[in-house]
Amino acid sequence: MNAALLEVRGLKVGFPTPDGLVRASDTVDLELYHREILGLIGETGSGKTVLGMAILRLLQPNTVIEGEIRYRGRDLLSLPEDEMRKVRGREIGVVLQNSGTSLNPVYTVGDQIAEAATLHQGLKGSEARHRAVELLDAVRIPDPAVMAREYPHRFSGGMRERALIAMALACSPSLLIADEPTKGLDAVTKREIIDLFAEVNRDRSVLFITHDIEAAATLATRVAVMYAGEIVEIGAAGEVLSDPAHPYTRGLLASLPERGMRPIPGSAPSLITPPPGCRFSPRCATKDCKSEHPGLVEVGPGHYARCMLYDRG
Numbered sequence: 001m002n003a004a005l006l007e008v009r010g011l012k013v014g015f016p017t018p019d020g021l022v023r024a025s026d027t028v029d030l031e032l033y034h035r036e037i038l039g040l041i042g043e044t045g046s047g048k049t050v051l052g053m054a055i056l057r058l059l060q061p062n063t064v065i066e067g068e069i070r071y072r073g074r075d076l077l078s079l080p081e082d083e084m085r086k087v088r089g090r091e092i093g094v095v096l097q098n099s100g101t102s103l104n105p106v107y108t109v110g111d112q113i114a115e116a117a118t119l120h121q122g123l124k125g126s127e128a129r130h131r132a133v134e135l136l137d138a139v140r141i142p143d144p145a146v147m148a149r150e151y152p153h154r155f156s157g158g159m160r161e162r163a164l165i166a167m168a169l170a171c172s173p174s175l176l177i178a179d180e181p182t183k184g185l186d187a188v189t190k191r192e193i194i195d196l197f198a199e200v201n202r203d204r205s206v207l208f209i210t211h212d213i214e215a216a217a218t219l220a221t222r223v224a225v226m227y228a229g230e231i232v233e234i235g236a237a238g239e240v241l242s243d244p245a246h247p248y249t250r251g252l253l254a255s256l257p258e259r260g261m262r263p264i265p266g267s268a269p270s271l272i273t274p275p276p277g278c279r280f281s282p283r284c285a286t287k288d289c290k291s292e293h294p295g296l297v298e299v300g301p302g303h304y305a306r307c308m309l310y311d312r313g
């Protein structure tokens with residue numbers, strides 16, 4: 001495979017709190033290749049959003065960050081803020097979690113997209129407005145020239161999501177970080193947004209953060225599974241989701257409605273004092289690994305799992 005567009009190496013993210021350091025990312029290693037969609041899944045609180053925000057360097061200033069985040073070979077963590085701002089605008093686009101609230105109600109949708117085009121691509125007045133209509137058309141908003149002049153409240157949830165995707169695409173990013181872009185949408189709209197992603201992202205790489213495993217299965221080239229701040233399994237989407245190696249991934253899949261809806265007993269551990277050994281051990285029915293902390297081990301070509309079933313190291 002060619003060189004990775006994004007390489008995350010030994011990333012640790014900690015939030016200082018009165019109770020101690022919340023280790024939301026703990027030694028995360030990850031590559032994202034050109035034109036691939038990497039699905040990032042895992043229960044709530046596992047560290048998916050934090051990982052996305054760390055890549056964009058949008059975490060609060062007192063966050064403790066270690067490791068490397070290399071984008072086209074440059075370490076984003078050591079870039080001055082003004083350089084990072086350019087990267088954010090021109091190279092890496094983002095559709096944030098809870099994006100329903102990220103459109104400004106007092107400006108028209110077209111003006112907001114035009115502003116993004118002005119900011120990131122230097123387009124002026126009518127050029128930028130024209131680009132906004134083009135982008136709304138690209139994300140399949142009907143009557144884009146008319147809708148560009150409407151305010152966000154006239155847009156349905158699905159249309160707002162499309163508008164936000166249009167805004168993220170305004171800078172033609174090589175990498176798009178999309179955090180739960182289908183959350184809160186009905187089944188039909190969800191399907192449409194997933195199809196839209198497949199279509200508009202043919203030429204770029206996407207970090208697709210989702211709870212929707214079916215969406216990950218449809219869209220993603222590879223899938224990474226997070227548990228308690230660690231990547232516990234990563235590999236080709238078809239393989240990870242049809243033949244998971246990690247007991248946690250198996251549990252996650254078994255908890256889906258279509259697979260019997262058997263939730264994983266117990267709950268995720270504290271990120272301040274994670275259990276010694278395997279972090280999933282307290283909930284794992286397969287193996288008891290309280291003293292050993294497994295590394296990621298290759299269990300098949302390009303398929304890695306962090307589990308003592310495989311780690312004989």
Ligand SMILES: Nc1ncnc2c1ncn2[C@@H]1O[C@H](COP(=O)(O)OP(=O)(O)OP(=O)(O)O)[C@@H](O)[C@H]1O
Pocket residue numbers: 015017022024042043044045046047048049050051060097211271
């Ligand atoms: N600013 C912060 N201060 C302290 N803890 C934080 C902060 N931001 C996030 N966390 C903690 O970091 C952990 C990871 O959070 P994150 O938002 O990345 O989870 P997630 O996997 O995106 O969950 P969800 O699926 O619900 O979106 C959580 O335990 C969260 O409480």
Ligand SMILES: [Mg+2]
Pocket residue numbers: 048049050097179
């Ligand atoms: Mg999240």
